[in-house]
Amino acid sequence: MKVFRSTLVWPLVALVVLLVFNAVASPGFFHVEWKDGRLFGTVVDIFNQGARVPMLLALGMTLVIATGGVDLSVGSIMAVSGAVAAMQVNAGAPMVQAVGAGLGLATLLGLVNGVLIARVGLQPIIATLVMMVAGRGLAMLLTGSQMVPFANRSLTWLANGSVGGLPVPVVLVLGLAVVTGWVLRRTAAGLFIEATGDNEKASRLAGIQTGGVRLAVYGFSGFCAGLSGVLEAANISAADPARIGDTRELDAIFAVVAGGTALTGGRFSLAGSVVGALLLQTLTLTLYNQNVAPAVAPVPKAVVILAVCLLHSPRLRARFGKRTQPVAA
Amino acid sequence: MSELLHAEGIVKRFGSFTALKGVTFRLRAGEIHALMGENGAGKSTLIKVLTGVHEADGGTVTVAGRGIRAASPREAEAAGISTVYQEVNLLPNLSVAENILMGRQPMRGPFIRHGEVKRRARAALARLGLEVDVGALLGTFPVAVQQMTAIARALDQEARVLILDEPTSSLDARESEELFAVMRRLRDEGMGIVFVSHFLDQIYAVSDRITVLRDGALVGTWEAAGLPRLELVSHMIGKEVTAGGGDGGVISVGGAEAFRVEGLERKGTVGPLTFSVMAGEATGLAGLLGSGRTETARMLFGIDAATGGRVTAGAEAVDLGSPRAAMAAGLAFCSEDRKVEGIIPSLSVRENIVLAMQASRGVLRRVPRAEQEALAARFIAALNIRTRGPETPIGTLSGGNQQKCLLARWMAMQPRLLILDEPTRGIDVGAKAEIEALCGELRRAGMSILFISAELEEVVRNCSRVVVLRDRRQAAVLDGPAISLRTIMETVAAS
Structure with missing residues (x-):
């Protein structure tokens, strides 16, 4: 029964259950067709939309949460970077420069979070709450509170184009996830992040620069949010400073927690967060397909979230096997 | 001299660990009584039992001949036992006067009588020879004054037993001397003071008697004047002064x-x-x-x-x-x-x-x-x-x-x-x-x-x-x- 003690198994089980439900309830759910040199279908949509926001935000959020913190500002940082990229292309800048400016500013805002937390000593929830409010305000200020439409085919391609038949965001985000995971395990960064989140004092006494670790994860979270904001703007060829990323930080936190990374910090699972993000997106789409009104959709969503979190509790999991000792995946 | 506080056979267990194994402690009126012991001796546990933070699993506590069973710090205070902790546990964002009267503010209907609060606070501080603006926030004063405020609080509730838990650890030498002067004055007024400190010099400077605990048990109680320092240390660490075992240390290898x-x-x-x-x-x-x-x-x-x-x-x-x-x-x-x-x-x-x-x-x-x-x-x-x-x-x-x-x-x-x-x-x-x-x-x-x-x-x-x-x-x-x-x-x- 070792498989039931892995952190990855429960979000996967929930995802499979949801997919089976969809296969029965909405015929054609798994129908995928090849048209104009790319794949189309509901499942492809789930991956595409899931990659663009929850998965991308969850990458950064996983590392932040692993250090025992939280980043509430990712939604607002999305709005800032989307606005900056849109205004840059409107000013005639090439796509790469526009995206670079958006990502650069987003990373900078993430690092500001890191400085407030690691150097000034603010609680992560406070520091990033400040940035959540200030970031949204900054996006409004930059755009004059107006939607910024743009017509730039290469920027739009980032969200709507395809590479080898797959949507660009899927390739981009899964690629980023794989590279991130590889770097974290090939260097000692993963170990340092887990050690810092599990016992910061002891980590510092063992010689780890815990301040630098925290600074880096908030910077990375800002970067991920920035990319997500650019993709959101590119998707509709417009940056809406009021709506891009609104409350999406909660989606990211859910994806991370559902994926088996504890809010108390320590051990983390990037793969778990990716599955958690897919679960969230599938759930959203399922509710939409079943004609659940958007206003009441959060209720069934909350039930599923609660169920997955309970499955992660060691006490509850103990009932599935005789051994209660949790083992790291 | 009359006995003020008498704890008899106090037992306190935490799970399977016994922190106090039947400790007896007697405090007279008008004495300063040092409570000594190394790490894990049971000092803090005994103090917490006396002040109602922990409930004892066995034994009795009497104050002035009346049995008490303090199940909360409030009840212990009502019985006349007050404590001043090392980390002053008052409220820095309230005034000195409010801290002294906290929980016992004189009221007129639903309203606090602020004038009366200040008057009583000043009176309590005057007994300690301290004159400060009682309306100022406590947090703006140095630790020494905050400690005096905590003692004044004890005086206002007519405490007969005052427990000072490492009160001098954040005071400088002059402030410590002032505290000792206050302690002596209160002792002469008939209060019983329990004094916990790690500084032997201070123990001998103010204490009348010394009780030593070790590993949760009572080692003994002595008149301070009749207990040589070396003997006190040996009681605390539980080794005979004459012990010969292990003498000589490890022979130096003459390394660089x-x-x-x-x-x-x-x-x-x-x-x-x-x-x-x-x-x-x-x-x-x-x-x-x-x-x-x-x-x-x-x-x-x-x-x-x-x-x-x-x-x-x-x-x-x-x-x-x-x-x-x-x-x-x-x-x-x-x-x-x-x-x-x-x-x-x-x-x-x-x-x-x-x-x-x-x-x-x-x-x-x-x-x-x-x-x-x-x-x-x-x-x-x-x-x-x-x-x-x-x-x-x-x-x-x-x-x-x-x-x-x-x-x-x-x-x-x-x-x-x-x-x-x-x-x-x-x-x-x-x-x-x-x-x-x-x-x-x-x-x-x-x-x-x-x-x-x-x-x-x-x-x-x-x-x-x-x-x-x-x-x-x-x-x-x-x-x-x-x-x-x-x-x-x-x-x-x-x-």
């Missing part, structure tokens, strides 16, 4: 000087200290609880910054700016607080062992997995660490095995000086012997060890030189043949 500590101090905490650490030898740090042992270690490892003095290795000055800097200079530090400052509980034994080595290499030069596994396997075998495997979370291991993992973490660094702060605390006898044997091996391999332990016999057994601390200052450095339980205790007790 590895580190020299010169006038190192942290103002208000510990020092100045001057001693040498020889290669291949263990240097002990001995002294009573609160004498500055751990503070010295923390200063040497760059955790708390030194305000003066220096450490040199040969001709080079050692940078003690941070733990990382100290590590780079060849220092390693095993904290006494294994849980808070040592283990990373949910990481594996392997990861815990490689952590310091990895940190010193930096984030990019990862120790290859195969090397990590070889390292973990080597130390698990060499130190006889009992674990299901190298991938078991360290938090699930026993205390002794956790300690061995932490030793492995620092041994892997091959430091020149290993600072061991209470390496054998809270672990079983077998593991203790293993850790001592290990220290011997490390010494023979040429490593220097700074050995800190409350158990003097351990210090005598392992060290070739002992720095004795008293009241956070260096009292003496004992060498080779001069090291014995007796000489250490005499140095600790000297005035």
Whole structure:
């Protein structure tokens, strides 16, 4: 029964259950067709939309949460970077420069979070709450509170184009996830992040620069949010400073927690967060397909979230096997 | 003299651990009574039982002949027992007057009578000879005034028993003297005062009687004037002054000087200290609880910054700016607080062992997995660490095995000086012997060890030189043949 003690198994089980439900309830759910040199279908949509926001935000959020913190500002940082990229292309800048400016500013805002937390000593929830409010305000200020439409085919391609038949965001985000995971395990960064989140004092006494670790994860979270904001703007060829990323930080936190990374910090699972993000997106789409009104959709969503979190509790999991000792995946 | 407080046969258990094993304590009216004991003696537990923080599992408490069963601090206060803790537990954002009257404000209908609050606060402070603006926020005053406020609060509720738990630990000498003057005045007014302090000088300066606890049991109560310091120390640590065992320390191997500590101090905490650490030898740090042992270690490892003095290795000055800097200079530090400052509980034994080595290499030069596994396997075998495997979370291991993992973490660094702060605390006898044997091996391999332990016999057994601390200052450095339980205790007790 070792498989039931892995952190990855429960979000996967929930995802499979949801997919089976969809296969029965909405015929054609798994129908995928090849048209104009790319794949189309509901499942492809789930991956595409899931990659663009929850998965991308969850990458950064996983590392932040692993250090025992939280980043509430990712939604607002999305709005800032989307606005900056849109205004840059409107000013005639090439796509790469526009995206670079958006990502650069987003990373900078993430690092500001890191400085407030690691150097000034603010609680992560406070520091990033400040940035959540200030970031949204900054996006409004930059755009004059107006939607910024743009017509730039290469920027739009980032969200709507395809590479080898797959949507660009899927390739981009899964690629980023794989590279991130590889770097974290090939260097000692993963170990340092887990050690810092599990016992910061002891980590510092063992010689780890815990301040630098925290600074880096908030910077990375800002970067991920920035990319997500650019993709959101590119998707509709417009940056809406009021709506891009609104409350999406909660989606990211859910994806991370559902994926088996504890809010108390320590051990983390990037793969778990990716599955958690897919679960969230599938759930959203399922509710939409079943004609659940958007206003009441959060209720069934909350039930599923609660169920997955309970499955992660060691006490509850103990009932599935005789051994209660949790083992790291 | 009338008996004010009488605690008889107090028993307090926490789970399977018995913190107080039938302790009897008597306090007279008009006396200052010192309560003494080392770590784990049961002082704090006894105070918490008297003040209603803990409920006793057995025994009786009477105040002025009337039995009380204080189930909460409020009930204890109502019975006339007031406590002033080391960390003043008042409310810094309220005024001095509000703090003194908190919970007992004179009311008119639903309204607080602020004038009356101030009048009574001033009256209470006047009895202590203190005149301050009682309307000002408490947090704006120095700790000494805050402490007086806490005492004034006790006076206002007509406390007959006042417990002062390490009241002088954050006061300077002059402030301490003022506090003692107040204590004497209150004693002369008939109050019974329980005084807890780690400073022998202060104990003898104000106390009338002294009660010593050890391992949760009463050792005895004596008139302060009739109890020589040396005898007091021997009662506290539970060793006969005449004990001959383990005398002489470890014979010096005559190694070269590895580190020299010169006038190192942290103002208000510990020092100045001057001693040498020889290669291949263990240097002990001995002294009573609160004498500055751990503070010295923390200063040497760059955790708390030194305000003066220096450490040199040969001709080079050692940078003690941070733990990382100290590590780079060849220092390693095993904290006494294994849980808070040592283990990373949910990481594996392997990861815990490689952590310091990895940190010193930096984030990019990862120790290859195969090397990590070889390292973990080597130390698990060499130190006889009992674990299901190298991938078991360290938090699930026993205390002794956790300690061995932490030793492995620092041994892997091959430091020149290993600072061991209470390496054998809270672990079983077998593991203790293993850790001592290990220290011997490390010494023979040429490593220097700074050995800190409350158990003097351990210090005598392992060290070739002992720095004795008293009241956070260096009292003496004992060498080779001069090291014995007796000489250490005499140095600790000297005035």
